[in-house]
Amino acid sequence: MRRPVLLGLTGAAALAFTLSAGGARGAAASCLAAWLVLVALPVGALPVTVVAERFGRKVRERGGTEMMAALRRLMTLMPAAALLGLPVIAAALPLYPWMSASPRTALAAVWFTAPFFFLRALAYLVAWTFLCLRFARPFDDPGEGRTVPAVALHAVVGTLFAIDCVAALDPRLDSALLGLLLMTAWSGLAFAAAILLAWEEPEPIGRNRVVPGRGRLIPLVVLLGLWAYMHSVQALIVWSANLPQEVAWYMARGGWAGRTLAIVAGIVALLAGLATLRPGRVTTRALAAGALFVHALEMFWLVTPALRDRFVLRLTDGAAALAVACLAAALTPPLSALLGRFQAPQAGPARSGRKPSRPARTGGTP
Template identity: 75%
Template sequence: MRRPLLLAAAGLAALALCVFVAGWRGAAGSYLAAWLVLLALPVGAMPITVVAERFGERVRARGGVEMLAALRRLMGLMPAAALLGLPVLAMGPLLYPWADAPPRTPLAALWFTAPFFAARVIAYLAAWTWLCLRFAKAYDAPGEARTVPAVGLHAVVATLFVIDVIAALDPRLDSALLGLLVPTAWSGLAFAAAILLAWEEPEPIGRGRTVPGRGRLIPLVVLLSLWAYMHFVQFLIVWSANLPPEVSWYFARGGALGRGLALAGGAVVALAGLATLRPGRVITRWLAGAALCVHALEMSWLVTPALRDRFVIRWSDALAALALAALAAALRPVLAPLAARATPGGARAGSPA
């Protein structure tokens, strides 16, 4: 019990220092960006786990047992991530332009209000928490009745969450594609983290033998390629239409750091594609680490320019990330018994799907 208390104290101290360094508004932006990275781990892992459970026999045959175990460990972070998201509700007036702007329509007068915003975010987090706890343990016979509604619910919740929490920060970009792009980035981040967490499984023997690392590299390449394609399409639409507000949204996220992040993301996608020609465990882990860093920085790229009008990394960003990591580590052992009691289906759980 002493370790969680020390971690909580360290996290609160880092948050206090973050507010001291950047002020309340700057600390709010740093906290939101860091929290989105934490949230991406369970929320991004959940749809991959659901789909893998539906095709459990194939996953086991291709050596995915340890990867699924790592993904389920990430899903165990959801209760802590949901609890640490509650401060975002209080930060609404500091983060969102609609807090001070008069509503333009009757629907906006209802939708863009602090109480309704808080109710929606709590509903999103509650839905994700329920899904993560529901799929935190394997199920002997999942079937479509269990998996298909879960994927559909996640798609709806993720789209609305991105619109309410991320897109509303900077209304200069009016893009529905963002609701698909961000969940794809979250799944890529979670899958990359699972690759780094998972134990290496023994190589299959006989006719079913596959190249080491291939079973983990191919899904990572698919997620990275889909993510890069969405970014390219959104960028192409904005620049081909020559819409000044959307162009200014990109200019705020440009600069040396923004262009460097774009080049790094493109390099990771290209190298991952080339690595499929000669896959291996070492190169897969290196690419997973690079993808994890790119997606984590992407959350700051999406959030902080709305408050700073340019993409820069400040000390407050590092302090907020450190604080959230410490607080999540402190909360997880405290919330673990509650999560275990909330999954009655564990009695029917068999071997990992």
């Protein structure tokens, strides 16, 4: 218990510094962005794990066991992320413009209220926690009855969460792509983290031999390519249509810091695509570290300019990230132990997809 206590005290000290240095509003924005990085780890790992369960036998045959174990480890962070999200979202409520604006429609008078917003956020966190705990267990046989509803629920919850908790901070951007873009960034962040966490698996030999690192690099490249494409299309639509409010949204996220982040993100995506020509374990892990760095900063790029009207990293952002990381690390072991008591034990070991062989007879009547 000494380690959780030390982590908790460190997180509390970092949070106190964030409050004293950034004020209530500044600390709320920094903590919200840092919490989005935390929640991206389990929520981003969820759809990858769900898809892998659907093709479970192929994943195991191609040496994805260690990656799946790392993704499931990330999904165990969801209870702690949900518990930390409640005070973070409550503290961030004053940051939303609709808190001080009068409703224009009857639906807005109900939808844009603090109690209903908090209830929606609670429902999102409960749904994600349920899905993460369910798919954090090793899968047995592929099951469409589990995977298809899980993907649909995750898509609905992720879209609504992006609109309510991220897009509503700065309503100048009216984008239908933001929800899908945010979920893709989360999956890329989680997959990159899983690459860095997973042990290297032995190379297959014979006909099934593959280039080391290729099995992990290709999904990372696909996620990075899809994410970069959606960013490019959204920016192109805004600038080509010359939409004043949307342009102002991008201008607030420009400056030297925003342009540097965009250049680094483009370099990482381009190098990832080029690395497929000559993949390797070291190259894959280096690109995963770059993708993790870019996606983590992207959460601050989305959130903090809503309050500061420009993208710039401050000391309070680092302190908030430290506070969220330490508090999550302190809460995860006791929450996992508590939830483990309520989970029913598995009926038996996971099957490999083959029918059990009948024991051989040794003679005599059966």
